[in-house]
Amino acid sequence: MRTLLLTAGTRGDVEPFTHLARQLADRGHDVTLALPDNSGADLTGLATESLGVDYAAVVAGQGVSAWQAARSLRTTVRPLMRTLFTAAARAVVTHRPDVVVHHPKVLSAPAAAETLGIPHLLAELVPASAPTRAFPAPGVVNRDLGPLNRRTWVAERAGRRLFAAELAAAAAAVGQTWRAAATQGRGTLLAVSPHLLPRPADWPDSLRMTGPWQAAPSSAALPAAVSSFLAGGDYVYAGFGSMAAGDPAARARAVVLGARAAGLRVLLARGWGGLALPADLAGDDVLEVGSVAHDLVLPGAVVAVHHGGAGTVHAAARAGTPQVVLPFLGDQPFWAGVVRRAGLGTRIPRRPHAGTVAAALATALACTPAARATAARMRSEDGAAAAADVIEQLPRG
Template identity: 30%
Template sequence: MPILVYAPGSRGDVAPFTGLGVRLREAGYEVAIASYDEFGGFVREAGLEFRSIPGDPRGIGATPEGQRWQEGGGGPLGTLRMIKAFRSHLAELNEGILAAGAEGADLLLSNSMAVFTAYHVARELRVPLLATPLQPWVPTADFAPDMLVPFQLGAWGNRAVGRISLLTGEYVMGAKQLGALTTSVMRRELRVINGFSSVVVPPLSDWTEDENGVGFWWPASRPDWEPPAALADFLAAGPPPVYIGFGSREFSDPARLNDLVAHAVKLAGVRAVVQSGWARLELNGDDVLTIGEAPHEWLFPRMAAVIHHCGAGTTAAGLRAGVPAIGVPAITDQPFWAKRLETIGASPGWVPFGELTAERLAALITEAPRHAERARALGELVRAEDGASEVVRRVSRLLG
């Protein structure tokens, strides 16, 4: 039986597990990834088995509730908007997680979205479960989860809000028994391997050594990928541009966002590569080029700076490239990563999506070059880590 990796969510929730799956396969294990059909080709291209989870991640974000959630920011109100957006999808999502597990596995790995249901699948199958979140997930005294509280509450308060965050996750995922995954239960019955860098999130005061970040996990490499002629020509025609993209975020007024981004680029006096993504950006001109899909591993090192939504995977890709970043976070863990980028010196600052203006974005773009040297140094540190090897080591310890 294979190792089964649960990775529902957006592309950024799936991509790191393709590279991790390849590393596990190279170590001699069979690997299957369970996610939405939209990402099946992505998984199969990496040479991994794909198990389908029903649902349309774009469709959820495109609903009025989904757009209000993505544009409204975090905090308690943002959490309520998230619950409303996902309510109609929960039953089929949980059924898909259960069905993928029913096909059998020797070991389960799960991102933070699926772990509450995966916990019960593991108990049913009597196999180990490794929680493999891409963001801090175990409650800690060192900070509170940004998705609930955008400020600090002291050691007791931070840890309490972390526990509330777990309860919220169980509720959102329709858990039959709230409170099943307490911190003590997690440490006793499942193991947590955090897929982020200690360069970005240093070891925490109340986490065990095994719970601290092991390093980012990278999408499966595509060494044969070649850029479209328009992109290659644009890059060759002038100085490095800035990258602008919002990944899998979907917004209600793409025309307004296009105008804002175009004005910011003009005010900053820079060239820009704009990735259309689910936000439906579309700008073109002498100094601006809109592109479709392109591996960040190839694209980001050729940029002067990267402006993005601060999803965990995009944040990691920018750090690995060693270029300054500007965060425009909207939901969930995105404000956390935006703050971390600024704190470690890789970013001149960030602005919440709901407060974004052309003037604020242009000002941050203008300041970005001052962070180039620090970003390069951080990139060297991040590239020196090998988070996947630590996962392979721990899996080998479990399965032999």
């Protein structure tokens, strides 16, 4: 079976698709992964294709501020989306696969696939397309509206209206006239664990909660300095991924001083600039690294302090590590709420101070038994395999 996977966004949007690609390839399928440039994900052994966009460069240039994104809608965002939509549509037309699996941001994929009669599946890393009364749409509203929750699920329609001109340009570029596409096509794969987010009763059967798409435990060795640090006693992992916004030195100061007040050491991951260790805080109880594989460091951490990305939330939960979430934007406040309601940790404000962090660490540490119990349930999940099963069983034509 020839499968085309299309994803867009930063590393957290790309890595799950690499795990699904490897699962399908290991089963003997012909898989192409079309993705942004410079994501930082491991692409070893995968057949890949560039979509011609570089989210890392955008983040480096303007950070992750929603306000800045709005200000640069005409100069940066619209050109990026036009390039993305056109490259994705061209990939569908060129490869003509047996099935297309696409990220919600790749709005041109379903229309291009349907025009050619190719089955397609929506692949979500956070609930985005299926309205429910159970909670409001992540990234749209951050509080429960009760019976009005279903009305908040408008992101996909809003995206199509906002980028209608870019979608039309993509269709013209590949010589197509697109009819309105059924967004979910043959269904939706949701790479979320029901042990973290209980499945709402009003979701359709066509939405399959597979569990997170994660790799098998890494066999790579940690750098000697990191291994030595981890062996030195209890530590907190702190990392904010691609969230290069605000004052990374001030955040690092709050985390390190808060951990010191709690008697804990800190493994500080700079990521794309979310944290930066001030020189006056250097010491034997802090190790600053660029990035490190979560599955190698989270199981030994007593608490994980992070931004609330879906992948990090799942990785920490699977490791049995209590969490302190500092959400920045988008769906991150939603995941902070999921962590709190599941009894796996707490959240802190965008501009924390040492006292805030110390108190949050104490709260999170008290969640250790619940975190370990959740991890025991999640370890039986193989989300990438479950997703591959759905793809293999998809009717053709």
